[in-house]
Amino acid sequence: LEVHAQIQSTSKLFSGSHVRFLAPPNSLVSHFDASLPGTLPVLNRRCVEAAVLTGLALNCTINRKSLFDRKHYFYADMPAGYQITQQRVPIAVNGMLVYSHFEGRRRNQVVTKSVKIKQIQLEQDSGKSLHDDEQSQTLIDLNRAGVGLMELVMEPEMCCGEEAAAAVRELQLILQALGTCQANMAEGQLRVDANVSVHRPGEPLGVRTEVKNINSVRHLAKAIDYEIQRQMEVLQSAGKVLNETRAFDSKSGFMPEPNLPPLFVYESKASVPAGVDPAQVVVIDRLSAQLPELPSVKRTRLVETYGILQEHSFTLVNEDGLMDYFENVVQTTKAEPRKVIGWVIKELMGNLNSQNLKVSQSPISPCALAELINLAESGHISSSTAKQVFQEMWKAPEKTVGQIVKEQDLWMINDKEELQKICRRIVDSHPEEVQIIRRGNKKVLNKLMGEVQRETKGRTDPVQVRAILEKMVS
Ligand SMILES: Nc1ncnc2c1ncn2[C@@H]1O[C@H](COP(=O)(O)OP(=O)(O)OP(=O)(O)O)[C@@H](O)[C@H]1O
């Protein structure tokens, strides 16, 4: 994969123009972005820092000295006729992305893999061509021209669409955790090109084709699998796969960028040369200290701290805000984290998904859920009642748990005498069943228990009820 990640920065890579999604066309264009003669690039330190942070998080070697090149091609959305990029010596090299996907019949077996990252290079984004079919003309919006990109180039090591999708999903989470890219594929902040080839075991890689402009992780997986299938069919019918990257030979289209000096980054404050202000340069030490908790570390911590299943740790980290929600409930309730996770994954996510809501839009707050779980844990309401109350809370978030339980008379019947009375009534009205049980068929006891549950609307503790019934029929 080649991944173009738009750097989250308020200004562009080589100019002071602002970066904003959905601004009016050509409202964020400096003279440099439009390539007016005599304008020069000035490197944005924030973009360099973003690339270094990303490189560190992906276990790359950060090159202390990197260089910029011009890649020449001619297209209306690239007014200079070349893109400034890093071809020969990029800012970061030799990294690794660790990702996981699910296998098995129930898709709950976590398989962890990794893919090497050949390099991360800084480069400029191009403008956008907008085709106006009505007037049959093409209009150019240069707002995006010059926005900083990190191009991540992976080694050809993945072998199916699902792996590629999982790797990109993990990369998205990492970039978002770092704050170096918002990584929304639908908005074009993360653009993935897939290079696909097929070969027989033991033989060298086949000729690759490049699938560009894929705008979602799901489409990526589909496009790759489709292309694998297509190439196999071509080869099996004795055809040849053509290299279909139609851009002209990129290798010959480069020259060093004469207007930018080599880019230096420094190991620590002490290694910054005399006369250079450390605040004005990129210092790796300082950035390492800023690295946030990465998704894989978060997942391990969740599994170790709370004893939850690994697959659940993935859900908690994948859904924006869900981990905080879960930890919040755990801290407010007396219940075991393993109990809480069930509520969060099944009830909360189930309801959110069916209504297409985000975690932040949940009508039930972590506090309210904790209260509900506490009532169930302390035996004030039964667990089946608790699920019912959850749905009521969802519909009427203005009511407290206590109000709902009271209004609908859902408190657990814990009074021994009352329970005895109810059981007695059921036993007396089911003489045939009692006979069968007495003859040794204990299974029929479940029917009586069901009757008690029905009569009390699930407000009894099955263990207690069973004990009472067993005594009565014995
Ligand atoms: N035979 C192959 N089969 C599949 N993938 C390949 C093969 N050879 C190279 N690749 C992958 O293709 C990608 C090539 O990207 P790279 O940026 O190096 O060059 P490019 O595609 O020629 O240039 P551009 O950046 O202009 O698209 C890398 O991710 C590399 O791992």
Ligand SMILES: [Mg+2]
């Ligand atoms: Mg490339």
Ligand SMILES: [Mg+2]
């Ligand atoms: Mg390419």
